[in-house]
Amino acid sequence: YTFSATQQEGFAGLFFMVTTAGGRDQLISYSVDTKVEWATKTPSAPTGVTATDGTYSDKVKVSWSGVGEATSYNLYRSTSSSRPSSPTWTGVTSPYSDTTAEPDVTYYYWVAAVNSSGSAVSSYDTGYRAVSLALDKSTDSYAASGGSGSASVTANTSWSASADVSWITFGTKSGNGNGTLTYTVAANSTTASRTGAITVTAGSGTSYPETKTIAVVESAAVAMGTALNNTTLSFTTGGNASWYGQEEISHDGNSSMRSGAIGNNQSSWLQTTVRGPGTISFWWKVDSEERYD
Numbered sequence: 001y002t003f004s005a006t007q008q009e010g011f012a013g014l015f016f017m018v019t020t021a022g023g024r025d026q027l028i029s030y031s032v033d034t035k036v037e038w039a040t041k042t043p044s045a046p047t048g049v050t051a052t053d054g055t056y057s058d059k060v061k062v063s064w065s066g067v068g069e070a071t072s073y074n075l076y077r078s079t080s081s082s083r084p085s086s087p088t089w090t091g092v093t094s095p096y097s098d099t100t101a102e103p104d105v106t107y108y109y110w111v112a113a114v115n116s117s118g119s120a121v122s123s124y125d126t127g128y129r130a131v132s133l134a135l136d137k138s139t140d141s142y143a144a145s146g147g148s149g150s151a152s153v154t155a156n157t158s159w160s161a162s163a164d165v166s167w168i169t170f171g172t173k174s175g176n177g178n179g180t181l182t183y184t185v186a187a188n189s190t191t192a193s194r195t196g197a198i199t200v201t202a203g204s205g206t207s208y209p210e211t212k213t214i215a216v217v218e219s220a221a222v223a224m225g226t227a228l229n230n231t232t233l234s235f236t237t238g239g240n241a242s243w244y245g246q247e248e249i250s251h252d253g254n255s256s257m258r259s260g261a262i263g264n265n266q267s268s269w270l271q272t273t274v275r276g277p278g279t280i281s282f283w284w285k286v287d288s289e290e291r292y293d
Contacts, residue, residue, distance in 0.1 A: 043069035043113035045120035051109045051127025054208060057156055060127040062109050063095040067120075070113035078108045081124065087112065101129040103157040104206040131203035132156045133210040135181075140214055144221040145246045145258060146185040151214060153179050155202045165196035168216060185218055187260060189237070189244035193220040221245045222255040224270075228282075233272045240266035251283040 048065035055061070062075065074087035075096055089096070094111075101107055106128045112121045136152040146167075153159060153175060160174040161181050171182035181200065188194055196216045203209040222245030225231035229252070237243040241260020250256040259268040274280065 040115055040117040041069050042118040043067045043115050043120055046070075046073070046111045046113050046122045049109065049111050049122045049125045051107070051125045053127055054130040057103070057130040057132035058099060060098040060101045060107060060109075060129050061095050062098060062111070062125075062127065064111045064122065066094065067113040069115055071115045074112040074114055074119070076110040076112070076121070079105065081108055083108070083110050083121070083124070098129075101127075103129050103131045104203045104208050105129070106207070128208070131206065131208060131210040133159060133200065133202035133212055135200060135212045135214065137214060138212075140185075140216050142185045142216070142218045143246060143248055144188045144219045144244055145248055146187040146218060146261075148182070148184050149216075150183070151181045151198075151200075153181055153200060155179075157203050159200055159202040160204060161198055161200045163196055163198050165194075167194070167218075168196050168198060185216060187241075187244050187246075187258070188218045188221050189242040189260065191220050191223050191245075194218050222247060224257060227255040227257045233274065235270060235272045237268075237270045239268040241268045243268060243270040249285065251285075256283075 044067055046064040046067055048063070050063050052061045064073075072091050073093065075089045075092045076083050077088040077098065078084055098107070098109075106126050108124045108126055110121050110124050112119045132155060134154040136154075140149050140151075142149075148171075155175075155177060158174070158176040159179075161170060161183075162173075163170070163183070167186040167188075169184050169186070171184065172180060173183075175181075181198075183198065185196075195218075198214040198216060199211055200213075201209055201211045224235040224237070224243075224245055225233070227245030228235065239260065240262050243257045243259050245255055246258050247255045249258065257270060259270070262268050
């Protein structure tokens with residue numbers, strides 16, 4: 001007898017063809033215990049990779065479509081279109097939140113589908129984390145005497161402030177992250193109210209900076225004749241800082257003139273001309289620096 005054996009598709013047993021000496025064939029089947037190992041197919045590359053573009057201020061969210069053969073996924077990140085040799089994160093699931101991304105930096109993301117036979121990497125998609133900026137005020141009002149002000153800044157990156165008028169100056173005008181902006185509004189010596197703007201910018205020099213504005217309004221000074229209770233005389237003022245009429249401090253409960261804000265060895269003067277003989281009377285109050293003024 002001669003034997004030939006074949007494995008039929010769909011069966012784990014072997015089939016034998018028996019040929020006798022007389023040339024007659026007889027097909028018999030004989031069950032044989034066999035161990036069949038199936039090779040795992042390498043997964044295909046993930047599709048639908050999407051990274052958010054400024055949707056969130058605390059993360060970049062990366063999503064992709066699942067691959068049937070994959071048992072896990074790895075995620076690559078770079079600041080250029082060159083994929084790094086090693087994954088940035090392993091064993092991730094979709095969607096993945098990249099909370100380590102810096103605000104307003106464009107990142108490239110690739111997703112690799114992985115199983116025991118290998119891996120396949122997707123094409124990249126870009127995304128970025130938004131710059132966030134918030135102030136605790138949008139307006140600030142002052143009397144003619146001016147004063148000091150501040151604003152609480154909430155930001156996820158560096159910020160700085162500027163003013164569009166010279167009568168607003170800064171103490172603290174920049175920071176990184178949350179902080180406090182401080183500024184000073186000079187006295188208004190004119191009889192017209194005035195408005196200035198403080199602009200705070202976060203992420204300056206980046207592709208998508210964020211800005212917020214504080215509108216500063218300062219009241220007009222009281223006219224000198226009204227503040228001095230004498231509209232018949234002509235008054236002038238000068239020096240390093242002019243006197244101005246104001247209503248915050250007065251003898252009669254209405255208004256008075258106040259000297260400008262000056263430093264050491266500076267002056268602020270107010271004058272008029274009268275014809276005598278006569279008597280000049282006035283009320284005055286001093287707020288001075290001890291041992292200096």
